[in-house]
Amino acid sequence: MVSSHQNQFQFDNTYSTLPERFYARLNPTPVQKPSLIKINRLLANHMGLDSNFLETSTGINILAGNQVPVGAKPIAMAYAGHQFGGWVPQLGDGRAILLGEVITPDGCRYDLHLKGSGQTPFSRNGDGRAWVGPVLREYIVSEAMAALGIPTTRALAAINTGETVMRESQFPGAVLARVASSHIRVGTFQYFSARKDLDALRILSNHIIKRHYPEAEKSSNPYITLLESVIEKQYKLIAKWMSVGFIHGVMNTDNMSIAGDTIDYGPCAFMDNYHPGKVFSSIDQMGRYAYGNQPLIAQWNLSCFASAILPLIDKNEDAAIETATDRLNCFPEQYESAWNSNFRAKIGLLEKKEGDSNLAKDLLSCMSENNADFTLTFRQLSKLSKDKDQSSEILDKKFTSLFENQSAVEAWLLKWRERLNLDNCSDTERQKAMLSVNPAYIPRNHRIEEIILAALEGNFSPFEKLNDILSRPFEEQVENIKFQKPPLPEEIVRETFCGT
Numbered sequence: 084m085v086s087s088h089q090n091q092f093q094f095d096n097t098y099s100t101l102p103e104r105f106y107a108r109l110n111p112t113p114v115q116k117p118s119l120i121k122i123n124r125l126l127a128n129h130m131g132l133d134s135n136f137l138e139t140s141t142g143i144n145i146l147a148g149n150q151v152p153v154g155a156k157p158i159a160m161a162y163a164g165h166q167f168g169g170w171v172p173q174l175g176d177g178r179a180i181l182l183g184e185v186i187t188p189d190g191c192r193y194d195l196h197l198k199g200s201g202q203t204p205f206s207r208n209g210d211g212r213a214w215v216g217p218v219l220r221e222y223i224v225s226e227a228m229a230a231l232g233i234p235t236t237r238a239l240a241a242i243n244t245g246e247t248v249m250r251e252s253q254f255p256g257a258v259l260a261r262v263a264s265s266h267i268r269v270g271t272f273q274y275f276s277a278r279k280d281l282d283a284l285r286i287l288s289n290h291i292i293k294r295h296y297p298e299a300e301k302s303s304n305p306y307i308t309l310l311e312s313v314i315e316k317q318y319k320l321i322a323k324w325m326s327v328g329f330i331h332g333v334m335n336t337d338n339m340s341i342a343g344d345t346i347d348y349g350p351c352a353f354m355d356n357y358h359p360g361k362v363f364s365s366i367d368q369m370g371r372y373a374y375g376n377q378p379l380i381a382q383w384n385l386s387c388f389a390s391a392i393l394p395l396i397d398k399n400e401d402a403a404i405e406t407a408t409d410r411l412n413c414f415p416e417q418y419e420s421a422w423n424s425n426f427r428a429k430i431g432l433l434e435k436k437e438g439d440s441n442l443a444k445d446l447l448s449c450m451s452e453n454n455a456d457f458t459l460t461f462r463q464l465s466k467l468s469k470d471k472d473q474s475s476e477i478l479d480k481k482f483t484s485l486f487e488n489q490s491a492v493e494a495w496l497l498k499w500r501e502r503l504n505l506d507n508c509s510d511t512e513r514q515k516a517m518l519s520v521n522p523a524y525i526p527r528n529h530r531i532e533e534i535i536l537a538a539l540e541g542n543f544s545p546f547e548k549l550n551d552i553l554s555r556p557f558e559e560q561v562e563n564i565k566f567q568k569p570p571l572p573e574e575i576v577r578e579t580f581c582g583t
Contacts, residue, residue, distance in 0.1 A: 091133055094154035094183040095192070097294065098267075101286060106158035111148025111180045112201025112211065114256065116245025119143050120215075120543055121550070123226070123239050126262065130239075131188040137240065146260045147242045148180065148200040155182040155195075159203035163277055164270030164337030165387060167371055172277050174270060174337050175205025178212060181266060192294065194266050195239070198259040214254035215243065216535045217581070219546055221259055221348040223534070227526045227553040228345055233323045234316075235345040236263040255539070264344055267291060269388045270337030276391035288395055295342050306395040310410055314385055316343025318414055321381045322421035325374070326429060327525065328354035328457035332364035332579060334372045334380045336387050350579035353525045355569040357450040357457040363528070363579040378422075382414045429461050430499065431517045434506045442502055449495055453486040456569045458525050460485055465517035468510050469503035471496075522556035523567050528576035530566065 099106065119138055127134040136142045144150040151157060159176035166174075180200045185193050198221075199213025222238040229235050244256035267287070275283040292299045292309055299308035320343050324331065331338070332350035340346040350364035359375030367373075372380060389396075389407035397403035419440075426443040427435065450460055463482040468475045479496070483489040503513070526549070534546040552563050560566075570576070 091131070091136065092152045092154055092183070092195070093131060093186045094152075094156075095186050096154075096156045096183040097290065098160070098181070098184065099156040099158050101290060102283065104161070104280075104283065105287070106160050106181075107175075107204045108156075108158055109180070109203060110151055110157050111182075111197050113149040114147050114244035114246055114258070116243075117143050117147035117149060117258075118243045118245065120219075120241035120243055120257065120538075121222070121547070123237070126237055126239055129187060130185055130193060130262070132185075143242060146197070146240045147244060147258050148197050152182065157182050159205055160266060160271065161205065161274055162268050162270040162337050163274040164268070164335050165273075165384075166335045166337070167367070167369075171337075173205070173274070174207075175274075176203055177206040177209050178203070179261075185262075192264070194261075194263045196261040196263065196266060198261050199244075199256065200258055210248065212244075212246070212248045212256050213259065214248040214250060215241075215257040215538050216254065217349070218257040218259045219535055219538055220351075220531055220579075221261075223531055223546070223550060223553065224348050224351055224526050225261075225345070226550060227556065228329070230554050230556050231327055231522060231525075233327070233329075233345060234320055234343055236261050236340075236348075238262075263340070263342070263346065265291075265295060265340060265342040266346070267341045268337050268346070269339045269341065269384055269391075270335070271341070272388055272391035273336060281394050284392060285395060288392060291341055304396070306392055307406060307410070310389055310392065310396070310407060313341055313343070313388060314410060314414055315417070317381050317385055318378075318418040319343070319421050320345065321378050322418060322425050324377060325422060326425040326520075327522065328357065328374070330354065330361060330363060330372070330374045331377065332362075332367065332372055333581065334377065334384065336384045339381075339384045339388075341388075349581040352528050352576070352579050354457045355527065355575070356454045357447065357460070359447075359451065363577070365578045365580050378415075378418050381418075382411065385414065386411055425520075428516065428520045430464065431503060431513045432506065433508050433513060433516060436502070436505060439502070442498060445498075446492075446495055449486065449492050453488050453491060455485045455487075455492075458522060459567065459569065461521040462518075462523050462567070465514055465521045467496075469500050469513070471500060519557055523559060524552055524556045524563070526553055527566075527570065528579065529570035529574040532576055 122134050122137050124134040145152050157180045161175045163172050164174050179198045182195045185195050202211035218241050222241050225235050225238050239262050240260040242258045246256040247253045248256045296312045299305040302308035330352050338347040352363035354361050361374045362370045393403040423440045427439050432439050466478050483492050486492045537545045552566050
């Protein structure tokens with residue numbers, strides 16, 4: 084007899100109804116002794132799930148992959164992709180299973196995905212497992228991104244497997260229960276394009292349009308509208324990444340969501356000191372996915388998506404290429420507009436005026452030349468007044484002390500204050516607006532390393548604390564002020580790793 088609790092997952096699986104060549108049907112591989120690390124109770128409640136049930140042995144078994152809930156149709160999705168610019172014709176879910184699509188009480192649709200759930204036909208000699216470090220990293224960073232208002236996959240739960248995983252040494256295994264608006268990627272389209280499977284491309288495109296871009300159905304050419312919609316999602320997403328100093332680290336085409344979410348947190352990182360060439364990923368030896376390259380890579384990835392759907396855009400290849408190229412060529416200007424909007428808000432310019440972009444870029448240049456912390460610079464700037472007087476000196480000094488050469492940024496402050504006085508806005512109003520977009524707390528690399536090291540000792544309290552702090556990134560949280568600070572020299576994390 085099936086427990087009534089298992090029926091709480093309101094599955095309505097559409098991807099698994101597509102043709103069999105889109106995926107492989109299989110259940111997750113059971114683990115030895117699953118135990119709970121954390122349930123995201125707020126997310127569970129939003130999805131209409133009973134978080135108390137998810138913490139029971141049955142709930143934990145479902146989230147670990149030991150038990151398939153009623154209504155689920157587990158599959159591993161097929162896709163291909165360019166990895167660091169090199170073409171790989173078959174990738175796919177090598178260590179993940181899509182349990183199905185859950186409909187929330189408010190009618191939203193989310194994929195429920197288990198990451199680290201065992202081998203699949205796409206594992207390519209991998210073990211299909213994850214260890215606790217990358218699982219906690221993705222949990223922390225994806226939830227921090229959500230709190231920052233950046234489109235992202237979400238973490239529903241982290242589960243210990245009771246097994247060990249061999250990487251450079253043995254580590255405790257874990258599974259991440261991940262939630263996303265979709266797991267369809269640019270690489271999913273490339274998979275069928277490379278096989279010249281026009282029927283599959285049309286089916287996939289129509290599926291995406293119906294699920295994510297229904298307005299395209301009314302268009303005279305739905306596939307052109309699809310391309311335009313995906314481009315819009317991406318330039319807005321990347322501009323948001325840039326505004327918080329986020330570096331994805333592995334922007335392969337199989338890691339770009341068609342739905343416009345941040346997906347696949349592997350060697351991701353937030354910058355401490357600002358530099359446009361900053362790279363953390365241990366596998367990005369040439370800096371392809373450096374912070375400053377992310378807009379260019381996004382456009383490159385979008386060109387791969389456009390190439391995949393060319394036969395749908397127009398039967399005449401030359402006409403299709405011209406149409407797609409025209410749309411892709413708009414990306415730099417569209418991205419720049421989104422970037423300008425974000426950074427204008429970050430430096431407190433509430434009215435749009437000529438030269439605002441240069442003012443923001445001049446500050447970034449000064450930050451780069453003087454090793455200023457990205458997050459603290461904008462947070463402290465948010466507290467300054469538009470008029471320099473005796474009452475502002477302490478806060479001014481706190482801001483300028485972030486720069487090695489304080490006189491360089493003092494010159495910038497003069498220009499900034501001149502510009503602020505052109506806006507019809509009070510200090511109180513402007514400061515409130517700035518503090519709502521410039522976080523006090525980000526998931527700094529050294530703090531993530533701390534929680535992983537503690538977890539390896541069986542202590543998850545630091546993980547819980549950091550997760551709570553990052554759920555309120557724009558609050559001052561005086562009791563947690565030390566978590567605002569950048570790392571000491573001996574705490575600096577210079578490399579991050581995929582975990583595969």
